[in-house]
Amino acid sequence: MTMWVCGEVLVDLIPDANNPTSGERTGVIGGGPENTAIALARFGHHVEFIDGISTDQWGVAAKKELDADGVGTRFCKFSDKPTCQAIVTLDEKGSASYQFVIDGTATFDFQRDWLPDAYKHKPDLLHIGTLVTAIEPAATVLFDWALEVSELAPIIFDPNIRPAVIPDRDKYRAQVEKWVSISAVVKVSEDDIAWLYPDRDDVEVAKSWLNDDVSLVVITRGANGLVGVTRNGVYTVPGFKVQVVDTIGAGDTVGAVIAEAVKTIGLEELNDGPLLVALEKAARAAAYTCTKKGAQPPTAKELGDISAIY
Secondary structure, three states: OOEEEEOOOEEEEEEOOOOOOOOOEEEEEEOHHHHHHHHHHHOOOOEEEEOEEEOOHHHHHHHHHHHHOOOEOOOOEEEOOOOOEEEEEEOOOOOEEEEEEOOOOHHHOOOHHHOOOHHHHOOOEEEEEHHHHOOOOHHHHHHHHHHHHOOOOOEEEEOOOOOOOOOOHHHHHHHHHHHHOOOOEEEEEHHHHHHHOOOOOHHHHHHHHOOOOOOEEEEEOHHHOEEEEEOOEEEEEOOOOOOOOOOOOHHHHHHHHHHHHHHHOOOOOOOHHHHHHHHHHHHHHHHHHHOOOOOOOOOHHHHOOHHHHO
16 A cells, blocks of 8 residues: 655745845756655655656656655656646745745646545555645645545645645645545645744644644744644654754655654554654754755655654
């Protein structure tokens, strides 16, 4: 059996780190879901990635990158439509903001007739998120498909909010809450919650999301670590201090560790000590990712043997 990761693979156009105001940018293959898929593969898991991938230079590079880490692409749709571009701006702390070129791209070309049949392939779980769950018509196509998947496997949802694409807060919040309603786990940043619910505490929002389906909400707090919220309580782990190059892919790496824990430990057991162990590993993996340019999650060897952790 395998884990499915669905969402966009695109090209991040990143400013020159040595001269960020020069206007020069380097193309780096990225996208939150693709980053998560690669992280899971580097941890040693069998992963199938699900997205539309272009045959242009960036799509070819994306396929090569996924292949290099052993991420499966048999459920991807390949076409000559262009790859989505994410134009990255870095602030003085290395935090990234994005502008996206989305319309008419292969990246968002989702159709129900090519998405895999969960009843036939029986995945262990589905990790899904970022813009494919918010941009129409892809979002509706994927939601109807994910509903079917949820009958057999837990859904891990990462909204990964991008206000530059959908500035309408009410519309974005409604879309997020729709996906939360069918998810078993939600991984979300404190910045995501602050934008969606500007007058509410992030832990209180997480508690409000817990329902018959949602059993765990993981909140990332950057250098301040992670918070896990379940019906049993609130669990906090600190961040690891590192020399930050940029934060691209750090949250996606957290998502991979949480997905691994859901598969390895199980949702029912992911509380108390086991949850704290998973959160600590996620914080360590995210810190490692921050020491690299672009999204470069660690391997299992770099974080320690997985069997020794769980």
